[in-house]
Each structure stands twice: as C-alpha cells, then as structure tokens.
Amino acid sequence: MGATLRAVRALVLLAGFYLLGFVMLGVLVAVDWAVAEGGVGSVTAKVWIVSALLAIPIVQGMFALRTPKDEPLPGLSVTEQQEPALWAAVRKLAEQTGTRAPDEILLTPDVNAAVSEDATFLGLKPGRRRMYIGLPLMAGLSEPQLQAVLAHEFGHYTNHDTRLAAITLRGRLQVMRTVASLHERSRKKVAKEEAKQEKKNAKRLAKGKEAGEVDAGSAGLSYRLAAKPFLWYGTFYLRASQGVGRRQELAADLAAARIAGRDATASALREIPVLDAAHGFYMQSYATLGTGAGLLPPSGEVFGGLRHLLAGRADELDEMRQALPEEELSPYDSHPPIAERIAHIEQLPDDGRALTGARPALALLTDPTRSFAELERSALTPEAHQLRRAADWPQLVNDSMLWHADQDAEPLRTAVTEVHGGDGSLDAFLDAVDAGRLWEVADRLPKSQEAQDATGRAAREFARPQVRARLSRMTVVELARLGRAHWELSWTDAARLSLPDGYEEELKQALDAAVEDVPDTRELRRLLARAR
Amino acid sequence: MSHILPIALILFAIYSWYRTRQKAAPNGTGGSIRNRDLPKAAAELGFLPGEQLDTDRAYPPDPRITAVREAVQAGNWQAAAEFLAGAGRDWQERDRRSSVLATEAVKDDSWLLAWRKERPEDADVALVLAESLIYLAWEVRGSSTARHTTQEQFAGFHRILDQAREAVAAAQALAGDDPCPFIVEIPLAKGLGYPHERFEEIWAEIVKRDPHHLAAHTSALQYWCKKWRGSYELAESFARSAAQKGTPGQLLSVLPLEAYFEYEIAHDDLEQDEFYKRPEIVAAVDAALVDVAAAAAANPDDWRIPPVRHLLASLLYWQDRYEAAVEQFRLVDGYIDTVPWAYRGSREGMIKAYVQQRDFSAAQVVKARRGI
Numbered sequence: 001m002g003a004t005l006r007a008v009r010a011l012v013l014l015a016g017f018y019l020l021g022f023v024m025l026g027v028l029v030a031v032d033w034a035v036a037e038g039g040v041g042s043v044t045a046k047v048w049i050v051s052a053l054l055a056i057p058i059v060q061g062m063f064a065l066r067t068p069k070d071e072p073l074p075g076l077s078v079t080e081q082q083e084p085a086l087w088a089a090v091r092k093l094a095e096q097t098g099t100r101a102p103d104e105i106l107l108t109p110d111v112n113a114a115v116s117e118d119a120t121f122l123g124l125k126p127g128r129r130r131m132y133i134g135l136p137l138m139a140g141l142s143e144p145q146l147q148a149v150l151a152h153e154f155g156h157y158t159n160h161d162t163r164l165a166a167i168t169l170r171g172r173l174q175v176m177r178t179v180a181s182l183h184e185r186s187r188k189k190v191a192k193e194e195a196k197q198e199k200k201n202a203k204r205l206a207k208g209k210e211a212g213e214v215d216a217g218s219a220g221l222s223y224r225l226a227a228k229p230f231l232w233y234g235t236f237y238l239r240a241s242q243g244v245g246r247r248q249e250l251a252a253d254l255a256a257a258r259i260a261g262r263d264a265t266a267s268a269l270r271e272i273p274v275l276d277a278a279h280g281f282y283m284q285s286y287a288t289l290g291t292g293a294g295l296l297p298p299s300g301e302v303f304g305g306l307r308h309l310l311a312g313r314a315d316e317l318d319e320m321r322q323a324l325p326e327e328e329l330s331p332y333d334s335h336p337p338i339a340e341r342i343a344h345i346e347q348l349p350d351d352g353r354a355l356t357g358a359r360p361a362l363a364l365l366t367d368p369t370r371s372f373a374e375l376e377r378s379a380l381t382p383e384a385h386q387l388r389r390a391a392d393w394p395q396l397v398n399d400s401m402l403w404h405a406d407q408d409a410e411p412l413r414t415a416v417t418e419v420h421g422g423d424g425s426l427d428a429f430l431d432a433v434d435a436g437r438l439w440e441v442a443d444r445l446p447k448s449q450e451a452q453d454a455t456g457r458a459a460r461e462f463a464r465p466q467v468r469a470r471l472s473r474m475t476v477v478e479l480a481r482l483g484r485a486h487w488e489l490s491w492t493d494a495a496r497l498s499l500p501d502g503y504e505e506e507l508k509q510a511l512d513a514a515v516e517d518v519p520d521t522r523e524l525r526r527l528l529a530r531a532r
Numbered sequence: 533m534s535h536i537l538p539i540a541l542i543l544f545a546i547y548s549w550y551r552t553r554q555k556a557a558p559n560g561t562g563g564s565i566r567n568r569d570l571p572k573a574a575a576e577l578g579f580l581p582g583e584q585l586d587t588d589r590a591y592p593p594d595p596r597i598t599a600v601r602e603a604v605q606a607g608n609w610q611a612a613a614e615f616l617a618g619a620g621r622d623w624q625e626r627d628r629r630s631s632v633l634a635t636e637a638v639k640d641d642s643w644l645l646a647w648r649k650e651r652p653e654d655a656d657v658a659l660v661l662a663e664s665l666i667y668l669a670w671e672v673r674g675s676s677t678a679r680h681t682t683q684e685q686f687a688g689f690h691r692i693l694d695q696a697r698e699a700v701a702a703a704q705a706l707a708g709d710d711p712c713p714f715i716v717e718i719p720l721a722k723g724l725g726y727p728h729e730r731f732e733e734i735w736a737e738i739v740k741r742d743p744h745h746l747a748a749h750t751s752a753l754q755y756w757c758k759k760w761r762g763s764y765e766l767a768e769s770f771a772r773s774a775a776q777k778g779t780p781g782q783l784l785s786v787l788p789l790e791a792y793f794e795y796e797i798a799h800d801d802l803e804q805d806e807f808y809k810r811p812e813i814v815a816a817v818d819a820a821l822v823d824v825a826a827a828a829a830a831n832p833d834d835w836r837i838p839p840v841r842h843l844l845a846s847l848l849y850w851q852d853r854y855e856a857a858v859e860q861f862r863l864v865d866g867y868i869d870t871v872p873w874a875y876r877g878s879r880e881g882m883i884k885a886y887v888q889q890r891d892f893s894a895a896q897v898v899k900a901r902r903g904i
Contacts, residue, residue: 448684450674456639457664458671461688517645 013237020233021059028055075106075132076375086364090131093147096259097154102131107371109303109379110134111276113146115153135375136306138361138368140275144264144353146361149272151259155252246336250344257345261353266345269338274320278313282306285494290396293403296387297396302380304372305393312491394489401487401495402480409474412467415444426478426528429471430514430521438519442467460517468515475507475524484531503527573895574887577858579865582883590870591838597632604636609647612636616656623742627712628835630656634663638671655706655713662703663716665696669723693723704737711741711748718751722760731755744782746836749774753787757794764798767791775819780826786840788816789847793872808850817847821856838863839870846872849889854896861890 028051035047080087086105094101102115114132131153138146257265286309287302297305310317362368390396413424419441422428432441442463451462476497479485484503487495499507510523571581596615603611612633619626637644637660644664647657673689674681700720703713714737721731731752738748756762756770771791778784792813796802807813824840845860868874873882 448682450682450685454672457641457668458638461668461672461692462684465684465687465691517641518649 009240013240017230017233017237020229024229025055025059074379075108076371076378077104077106078371083364083366085366086133089143089147089364090150093150093259094154097151097255099154100129102129104128104130106130106132107375108132108134109136109375111137111140111272111279113137113149113153115156135303135368135372136279137272137275138364139304139307140278140310141268141271141361142264142355142358143361143363144260144355144358145268145271146364148256148260148265148268151256152252152265155255156248249336250341253341253345254348257348257351261355262345262348262351263353263355264358266342267355269342269345270321273338274317275310277320278309278317279306282309290390290400290403291384291387292407293400294387295390295396295399295403296384298389298392299376300369300373301393302372302376304369308393308491316492397489397495398487401497402477405473405477405480409470409477411445412441412470412474415441418444426474429474430525433514433519433521438467438515439463442515445470464515468511471514472507472511475511475528478528479531482531500531570891570895573898574891576898577862577894579861579890579894582887584866585883585886586867587869587873587879587882589867590842591835591864591867594835600632601636604633604643605640607643607646609643609650612643612660613647613651613654613656616660621709623711624745624747624836626710627715627745627747630659630663630712630716633660634667637661637664638667653706655703655708655710658699658703658706659710659713659716662696662699662713665692665699666716666719666723669693669696670719689723693720696720697724707741709741711738711745714738714741715745715748715751718748718755722755725761728761731761744778744784746783746786749784749787750790753790753794757791758798759794764795767794775816778823780823781830783823783827783836783840785816785820785823786843789813789820789843790871792816793843793847797872797875804850808847809852813847814851817844817851817853820844838867842868842870843872845893846889849893854893855900857889857893858897861893865890 032048032051035044078086083105090105091101112132112134116130116132117127131150133146133150137149141149253265253269256268260268282305286305287297290296296302365371390399412429416422416429416432417424420428420432420435420437422431429441432438439460443459445463445466447462447466451459451466454462476485479499485497485499488498490496506523506527510527513520513522514524575581600611600615616626616629616633619629633644641664644657644660647654648661651657669689669692672692673685697720700713700717703716707713714734717734720726721734726734735752738745738752742748753767753771753774754760756767758764758767762770768788768791771787774787775785792808796804796807820840821844824837824844827834827837827840841860841864845857845864848854848857848860868882868886873886876882876885
C-alpha cells in the first residue's frame with residue numbers, strides 16, 4: 001500500500017469517527033421523536049432527560065476529537081532565561097530533526113518526556129507546542145541519553161520523508177487521545193468514588209493535582225455506555241493503523257540514533273523501564289512513607305530523593321538493565337516491544353560516539369536542587385503542601401516507621417482496654433495476660449473470615465500470629481519511646497529496626513513466650529525493665 | 533462450541549436417567565420395581581427411614597466414649613488419662629481412644645494443658661498432644677482446594693504441622709512397644725509429602741510393633757493412593773499384600789476393597805456396574821465376607837467391623853448380590869458416617885447415597901422372596 005493510500009485510509013477512518021458520533025446522536029433523536037409521537041407525558045420527559053444525558057458525552061467525544069487540547073499536565077514551566085542550557089539543547093535538537101522548537105518547556109514529576117500541540121482543524125493546522133520533560137527522567141539519564149529521548153519525541157513530528165504518512169500519525173494520536181481521555185474519565189469516576197470512601201488515602205497526595213470536575217450521579221452510567229462504541233471504534237482504528245504507527249516509532253528511533261548517537265539511544269531505551277520501576281518504587285516506599293504520619297521529605301527531596309536511590313542501588317539496577325523487560329503488548333500501544341527497538345538500534349554500525357565521560361542530564365539545569373524544590377510547588381496537591389517537612393531523611397524514616405508501628409499496635413491497645421481496662425499501654429496488656437485474659441484480648445483483634453468461622457483451638461491458632469505481631473509492634477514502639485530502638489534509613493534496603501545488642505533474639509523468645517498456650521510474660525517484663 | 537456443553541449435559545442427564553431406569557428394572561423377570569416401591573420394601577425389611585440415620589457416627593455410641601468426652605469437656609484430665617491407659621497393650625483400641633481424645637482436644641484443650649502440666653514426660657499425653665496438633669493443623673487449613681485456601685490458612689497449617697512434627701518425635705521417643713505414635717505420623721507424611729523411603733521407615737517401625745493393625749493399614753493405603761503420594765499400582769499392591777498376610781478375623785481383606793473403591797471414584801468414566809463385577813473384585817469381596825464373619829464370631833461388638841460391612845454392602849450392591857448386601861445393611865443400619873457414604877460431604881448427600889443402594893437391594897430381595 002502506497003503512502004497516499006495509507007493517508008486516504010487514515011482520513012476515512014478519522015471521518016468514520018465523526019460519522020459514529022452523528023449516527024449515535026441520530027439514534028437518540030429518533031428514539032425521542034418516536035416516544036413523543038406515541039407518548040405518555042411523564043415517560044416522554046424521562047426518555048428525553050436520559051437521551052440528553054447520553055448526548056452530552058457523545059458531543060464531548062466529538063468535541064474532544066476536534067480540538068485535541070491536552071489537559072495541561074502538572075509541571076513547572078521554565079523560561080529560556082531560567083534554563084538557558086536546556087533551551088539551547090532543545091532548540092538544537094529541534095533544528096537537527098528539522099522541526100519547530102516548542103513554545104514552552106515544562107518540567108514534570110515523572111519518568112517521561114512528551115511533546116504536545118494544541119493543533120486545530122483535524123490536527124492539520126499547527127498550534128502551540130509544549131515539551132514535557134520529567135525531572136526524575138533527567139535524574140537517571142546522561143546528557144546524550146536525554147538527547148536521544150528528546151530527539152525521538154521530535155522525530156514524531158517531522159517524518160519529512162513520508163509527509164503524507166504524518167496524517168496517519170496525527171489521526172492515531174488524536175484517536176488515542178480520545179480513547180485515553182474516555183478511559184481516563186471513567187477511571188476518574190472510579191477514583192472519585194474511592195476517594196469518597198477513604199478520604200485519607202494519603203498516598204495519592206504526592207502524585208499530582210486532581211484535574212477538572214467530574215460529572216456526578218447518573219451521568220456516570222450514560223457516560224460509560226456512550227464511551228463503548230467510541231472505544232470499539234478507537235480499538236479498530238488503532239489496530240488498523242498500528243503497523244504504520246510502529247514503523248513511525250522505529251523511524252523516530254533511527255532519527256534519535258542519528259542525532260544523539262547509537263549507544264546513547266540504545267542505552268536510553270534500556271534505561272527508561274528501569275528508571276520507571278525505580279521511580280515507582282521510590283515514590284511508594286520513600287517519598288510517601290511519611291504521609292500517614294503527616295510528614296513529607298525535606299524540600300526538594302520529594303522527587304529529588306530518587307537520586308539517592310539510584311546511587312544506592314546501582315548494582316541492582318545494573319542487573320535490571322541487562323535483562324530486557326518482557327512487556328505485554330497493548331492493542332492501543334503504537335510502540336513496538338522495547339526489546340525489538342533496542343535490537344533495531346544496536347544493529348546499526350558503530351558511530352564512534354561512546355558514552356564514556358558524558359555529563360548527567362541534570363547538568364543542563366542551572367540548579368537541579370532548586371528545580372526539584374520548585375517542581376514540588378506546582379506538582380504537589382494542596383493537601384500535600386500542608387504536611388510537615390522532615391528535617392532530613394533519617395528523621396523521616398524513623399518517625400514514619402514509628403508511626404506505622406504505633407498504628408499497627410492500636411487495635412491491640414483498644415482490645416486490652418475493652419477487655420481488662422487500663423490505659424492500653426504495654427504494661428496494661430501484660431497485666432491482662434497475667435490475669436489469664438490473653439485469648440479474650442486476641443479475640444477482639446481484626447479477623448479474616450476464616451478466623452471468624454474458626455472455633456475452639458483453631459480460633460486460637462488464627463489469633464496467635466495476629467496478637468504476636470501486634471504485641472511485637474507495641475513493644476518496639478515502647479522501646480523506641482525509651483530511646484532504645486530506632487529505624488535506620490537505607491537506600492539499598494528496607495528500613496532496618498535497630499535494637500540494643502543481643503536484644504533481638506531475646507525479644508523474639510520473650511514475645512513467643514507471651515503468646516504461648518500457657519502465656520509467660522516474665523521474660524518480656526524483664527527486657528522492658530532493663531530498657532527502662 | 534459454546535452450544536456443545538449444554539447439549540452434552542442434557543444428553544448425559546437423559547443417559548443417566550435411562551441407566552437408573554434400567555437398574556430399576558433388571559433381569560426382566562416379572563414386573564419392574566417402581567421407584568416409589570423402594571421405601572416400602574426397605575420398611576418391610578425393618579430399615580430406618582433416611583432422616584433417622586446418624587451421619588456423625590460409624591457405629592452406635594459407645595457409653596465409655598460418651599462418658600470420657602463429657603468428662604474432658606468438664607476439664608477432667610484424669611478421666612482422659614484413665615480412658616487411654618485402659619486400652620493397655622491393645623494397640624488398635626489405644627489408637628481409637630487416642631484419636632477420640634485428640635478430636636476433643638481440637639475443640640478445647642484446657643484439660644490437655646492441665647494433663648501436660650501434671651505429667652510432662654507421660655507417653656499417653658505426648659501421643660494425644662501429637663495427634664491433636666495434626667488434627668488441628670487440618671482444621672486450620674480447612675478442606676478446600678489449595679486455590680480456595682488463604683495465605684493465612686496455609687501459614688497456620690504449616691506452623692502447626694511443624695509443631696506437630698516435634699510433638700510426634702517426642703511421642704515416638706517415649707513409645708517403647710507402642711506403634712500408635714508412629715501411626716499418627718502417617719497423616720503428617722501425606723500432608724508434608726514424605727518421600728517413599730522415609731515413609732517406609734515409619735512403616736517399618738509400625739509393623740515391627742503391630743503387623744496387623746487395621747487402622748494403620750487403612751491410613752497407609754491413603755498415603756499410597758495416587759491422590760496423595762502414590763499411584764493406583766502402588767495402592768493396589770499395598771492392599772493386596774496386606775490382605776495376603778492377614779488371617780480371617782483381622783479384617784485386612786478390606787484393604788483391596790478400599791483400593792478398588794479409591795480407583796473407581798478417581799475415574800469418572802468408569803461404569804460401576806461393570807467395574808465392580810470384575811472377577812478379582814468379586815473374589816476380594818468373597819474373601820472379605822469370610823474375614824468379617826470370622827471377626828464377628830470372635831467378638832460381635834468389635835467396633836472395627838461396621839465400616840467393613842458398609843463398604844462390603846455397597847460393593848455387593850454393585851455386584852447385584854442383593855441378598856448378601858441386605859444382610860450387611862441390616863447389621864449396620866442406622867450409623868453411616870463411613871466410606872463410601874462419608875465421601876459425599878453433606879448429610880443429605882450421605883443419606884441419599886446410602887438409602888438409594890440399601891433400598892434398591894431391599895426391593896430386589898422382597899421381590900425375589902415373593903417370586904413375582
């Protein structure tokens with residue numbers, strides 16, 4: 001199939017998207033008319049309301065296609081005066097790829113780089129171009145690697161050698177955007193429902209701002225219904241043009257290799273999945289560790305802390321780089337498997353541009369630390385901004401872990417107070433145990449369905465690990481308050497609980513003894529007395 | 533493709549109905565027996581109605597067992613100690629009594645704790661403790677398949693099995709001549725998947741102490757079944773050699789019947805009417821009939837007999853030997869918590885399976901007597 005034919009097909013497919021919208025609206029009008037003709041007043045009104053609800057998202061769907069305005073991603077806009085080196089590098093790359101430089105550069109809090117354009121008229125008329133560069137991405141790449149990534153992004157917009165095929169790409173991008181936006185909105189619906197139920201889901205705080213309003217109530221159902229045909233068509237469209245899309249990706253990779261060098265491009269492709277995994281792990285296990293305790297990392301460290309993790313786990317990451325990711329191919333994804341792309345690049349002849357001695361990509365910024373700090377201002381949610389800042393990472397880790405331990409001990413405190421009175425302290429628990437009420441207390445801890453159904457000795461066996469784990473947390477909290485225990489930050493491993501020498505083994509045995517069939521608290525009491 | 537399954541199910545249902553009809557009208561001599569005549573025939577022969585069957589016991593309640601259960605529930609460990617000691621060197625009786633106590637100890641072990649405290653080095657309490665931990669582990673695991681068993685259940689199961697292993701070792705150290713602490717290790721061997729060599733070691737310890745222990749053989753046969761750690765061939769050869777070494781009255785001839793039954797229920801496509809009429813199974817049933825008659829002559833109240841009779845009755849039914857089947861059913865009617873009915877899981881299922889075979893046999897006998 002020639003390029004022209006492909007472009008015509010793309011246009012026809014694009015037009016089909018509109019046709020689908022009009023047909024659906026037509027069906028709604030026809031139903032309304034039919035009901036009004038034969039109709040009972042109240043029924044007619046209901047049908048009209050429902051069809052209006054259905055029409056809104058359909059019109060929105062078409063509207064979304066016509067004006068593919070990106071919802072601006074959260075990001076820190078940087079001017080040429082602020083970041084001259086970065087702008088210069090971007091301009092040079094645009095020039096080398098033969099495309100127009102962006103009008104705006106935004107630094108974002110993710111492992112990603114993207115270019116967007118507020119194009120109009122079916123995407124044929126150019127508009128304002130934005131380039132998004134993730135600071136965490138920059139933190140993990142060298143300068144030539146970043147160039148390769150950015151050159152690849154620019155490569156999508158040039159395709160000067162296949163001018164007509166660019167229409168296909170545009171169509172693809174717009175359909176993908178529509179499908180993605182529909183997905184995104186239904187996802188947001190679900191997310192909003194969830195947020196209602198657990199308002200204090202603190203982990204989401206640092207992940208970025210909530211954007212836009214969401215329709216409420218019954219509009220949600222009509223939304224999902226109306227989305228279906230668009231999603232089907234979108235899938236069909238994407239599958240139909242997928243081959244072209246994948247060839248475009250490979251072409252963009254080749255352009256990147258030509259500009260940034262073969263090795264830089266191949267290694268950047270290897271690096272991104274690794275970085276992405278590292279960043280996700282970092283956000284989950286470090287950056288948001290203290291949100292429950294109301295703590296954020298020090299200024300500039302919420303996203304910037306990734307640098308410590310990358311340095312600390314260099315060996316582990318190296319292993320990941322060697323093993324190419326096995327990914328599942330999504331029908332929507334225009335990218336060929338990353339392994340295929342890397343193989344494609346690595347078979348190019350050596351261009352003599354070795355990676356050794358390359359500067360880190362962050363060197364393109366005037367003051368990376370300041371950039372990380374400023375990014376927090378634009379990327380963190382208002383709720384996140386209210387959190388206290390830890391003085392340093394060790395403090396964050398210790399305070400957060402102590403908070404988590406205390407949370408884990410809480411049900412045990414409540415249970416002891418309910419069963420045996422007292423203040424819910426560790427001593428009150430030990431007194432309850434000595435009074436022979438251990439299993440009564442344990443019975444009040446949260447239980448699985450199986451544990452609830454169990455009776456007799458089996459019930460005790462379900463309760464034993466529960467009460468032991470919570471008692472262990474309660475004891476550790478007590479030791480920490482006495483200054484005998486603390487958690488140590490580690491960038492290479494999980495936070496480690498540090499106890500006085502020899503304590504650990506004794507503590508284990510003391511805890512075991514305290515939850516035996518015939519409980520014995522003497523050992524635990526002795527350990528506590530020693531700590532006090 | 534999706535249409536084939538419902539059609540296949542319907543065809544299967546019609547086929548099953550047809551088979552049942554055929555079974556209800558065999559031989560063609562005289563008139564057929566109608567399904568509604570079955571309960572009448574059963575009642576005529578003095579069988580109990582289904583709802584009066586006891587699905588929690590395999591034989592009538594033993595007053596000594598009832599008494600010791602009540603005693604331990606009241607916290608009286610001395611009663612348990614006396615009860616177990618009362619078995620003396622009758623290892624089969626000792627095994628039965630220890631498992632009664634272990635079952636009680638899963639429900640509530642305060643008496644067991646008191647017993648252990650009083651007599652820490654006692655072989656009897658060590659045996660009950662070990663056995664109860666094994667039962668407890670299975671209670672925590674539940675009886676669902678692995679997919680429907682939670683992490684928590686598995687973690688508890690393995691934690692308790694580890695304790696059980698220690699307790700079993702402790703009981704074995706105190707065993708002396710007693711095979712029971714080794715017999716209780718068999719379920720552990722199934723659960724933890726002991727290799728054959730290790731199992732053979734335990735088995736050697738058992739047969740050294742009691743070569744003809746029926747419950748030990750029945751339990752070991754399970755280990756040798758394909759569903760646990762063996763195969764159909766291993767199970768059958770184990771059962772055969774057990775039957776060969778036994779003399780009438782020792783009841784070991786029931787083992788081949790158990791092996792055939794296990795084979796049959798593991799094969800959905802097997803036609804029971806044909807399978808159980810194989811000459812070697814007919815011969816095995818004949819041998820078991822002699823065996824059980826000898827055992828009953830020696831001691832008519834032998835508690836080991838009813839389960840043998842139940843399995844015999846079912847196999848005789850499949851072999852169309854209705855008079856002999858009714859004879860066995862008559863001797864055990866009322867208490868049906870045993871193989872093959874116990875495999876049905878629910879009380880209703882057990883009753884239905886039992887009553888169907890019993891009443892059909894009864895109707896055939898009634899019909900033959902009347903010479904219709």
